Amino acid sequence: MNLERLAVRARLRSPWESIDLGIALARQQWWPLFLVWLLPAALLFGACYLLIPESPNLSLLLVWWLKPVFDRLPLFLASRSLFGESVSALAALRQFFAQNRRDWFAWISWRRLSPTRAFDMPVTLLEQSSGAARAARIGVLHRKHASAATWLTLTGFHLETFLLIALVALIYLFIPEQVQIDWMPLFGGDTQWFEWTVNALYLLVMAALAPFYVVSGFCLYIGRRIELEAWDIEIQFRKLRDRHQRERKHREKSKSRAPLAAQLMLLCALGIAAGAAPEVRADSVDTPQEARETIDEVLAGEDFHQLEQVSGWRLKEIDWTQSEFPEWLIALLEWLENRPRDTDQESGWGPFVGLLIEILLWLVVAGLVIYLLWRYREAIVRSLQLRKKAAPKKATPExxxxxxxxxxxxxxxxxxxxxxxxxxxxxxxxxxxxxxxxxxxxxxxxxxxxxxxxxxxxxxxxxxxxxxxxxxxPQPDAAPQSGxxxxxxxxxxxxxxxxxxxxxxxxxxxxxxxxxxxxxxxxxxxxxxxxxxxx
Structure with missing residues (x-):
């Protein structure tokens, strides 16, 4: 990690300044970040469409649940570009499996719903920490910036929802008024192509917002490291060292050029002595009245009378007393009011609501089991008298x-x-x-x-x-618990x-x-x- 190649100024920033910095960096390289997130997710989404075409919502849930897997490539690109290394989107896609090799199961199980995911993932991906070392590192990082990371996740979730609604509304506005569409079957879940279309739009929304979420969390992590490790002071020390070395080299060169410099200075002094001094005219000085007139002419110029036109979005003033409600909204309300309530009759909402409740219950049970296994993992290992396999030895740095x-x-x-x-x-x-x-x-x-x-x-x-x-x-007769x-x-x-x-x-x-x-x-x-x- 070469701090001298840091692409941003290393200084103390508040958590919100760090998030703003992440948004600015994500805007600069949004397209490659968008591609490396979208392509693997779209590939999985397309595979689900071919394998289980009758379950569009389950396919979207799978893609949404695997967000930590897709977030790693944008983080990999952002970390390399922050330190002056240019990596193309194609080269990053080739690193997909290599970047998801460490702690992949943890990130799609008990860490999946962590509100500080974007802030914590650099510890796994960049520092390559795990186990007790990762827990200690996360504890230090969370002492200040955990609240901002949580708000970042909540804001990203709400932005995804708002943008999906806005995108659907935008498509609706492009439909001509002469086209009559029966919206009841669409909202009733009778048409799978409509559900796949809405889910595909939501996939695009997630891919569009992912660069801002990932890079903002990464900059929040960088800001915390700058605060903990005093990167700004270290960089200034290195600049002072480089300047000292340059000045020393300059002094050595100056000593060798001293005779030549003395000759040049002597020639310049003779030339100045031989030249004629400029003649100063008393009438060249403006009077106070003339100076005031000159100032008035400058102030009357166009430079001091520029007009700036500002435009932006504003809420449209609507007279609700004279406006008419759309017919499709009235029909939807009437259908909800008059729909059959007899359980023996068929209803399009019943199977969908039942499936949704069943999925949520299974997720709760799976999460509870995973939490209990993780919470009492040491007791389980001791009771079964199992020993963890030694991790493969890492390559020794040169x-x-x-x-x-x-x-x-x-x-x-x-x-x-x-x-x-x-x-x-x-x-x-x-x-x-x-x-x-x-x-x-x-x-x-x-x-x-x-x-x-x-x-x-x-x-x-x-x-x-x-x-x-x-x-x-521990004592020699005690069984070792880790490597x-x-x-x-x-x-x-x-x-x-x-x-x-x-x-x-x-x-x-x-x-x-x-x-x-x-x-x-x-x-x-x-x-x-x-x-x-x-x-």
Missing amino acids: TLFGLDVRQSSLPADVCAEVLRLWRAGDQRDGLGLLYRATLSHLIEDYQFEFGDHLTESECAQLVQQRQRQSEKA EEARRPVSAPLSGFVHQLTASWQQLAYAHRAPETTRVETLCGQWREAFANGH
Whole structure:
């Protein structure tokens, strides 16, 4: 994650400012975001039309329920474009299954009705967190912005409803008055093609609003990370570092050009001395009266008399005393009033209402079962004496924060090389070697899963969390409950060393404040105790 390529200004924003920023970004690239959401959803909708043509409402319910699956591609595109990487819609569609590989079942089961879905999904998709780490991360993020994320979901739901009604009303307005349509069979559910048409319109409405909902939630997440991790301060430090390096290079070039500059300055001084001084005329100065007339002429110009015409939508004033109600509305009200109430007679609404109630009841039962399984999952696992399978080992990163963390890139004696570079005046490379050697050993020996989405401080916090977990480790005769205990424990001296080294490296890398030589020698001694001696 290269903060220098951030496409927006990194500053503290309120939750509503972050949502406005997401809407602006979604407007800029709405078309590709719309396509990557619509095409998979339309493919599923078309498959349902071919397989179960008699159940249009069930097909729409399935597409609506799988919204978290379709939201991932717009989030993938928005995250790449925010950091200056251009990804086409076709390339994003090829990533459909790869982006839905992590926690897909959770998002279409107990997390499906989460009111903060757009705010929480970047934690799964971008940070690739799961389990206890995800829960802790969500808890930190929700301390401030959870309310705004909930209102974002509620607003999106109501906008979908309003736009669907508006779209149907717009189509109705295009029907000529001479065309007489019998609306009763349509509203009674006797024509499946009408239900499929309305559902297709609702699918288009969902696809049109999805980019704004997903990108707004993503910007809400980015705003919270800027607040927690001080991205704005880090970017300013990096700019100061770059400017310092440019000024140093400029001074070095200036020293080499000093004789030539002195000659040019001497020539310029001789030319000025030889030139004639301009003659100032007393009559060129305007009097106060002339200046006032000039000001009046400027104020009388067109630049100060521009007219602006503003147009917009307004509510139409309707005289309800003289207006006539449409005939179809009167016929609908009469049909509702005079429809048969005998249960023995057939009614078009009965099967539909019964099916809807049955679906809602099954959803409630399924949700209750899923909640109970999730709530008491640890007790169930302990009672069945099951052990979770170890997750496949992730690929070891080769670079972190621009540093090479491969074991093959390290010298045989790390501390000796660090002290040699430090005494030779190459302080940044010396301390950088010690820091990247520490990261390399933490990844290889202690199985830490550091990634580009983390900062230096977050890596040190992960080491500290492992050290706290090691102190609270269960007794040897207790059965392990997860795969975390299988990792190598971290001692308190190692955690303290990583914290001190990280602070020294950040001060040197971003603030250009080099630590004292004795401190570097102490850090090298601690490194030998932590890694070279096998502790």
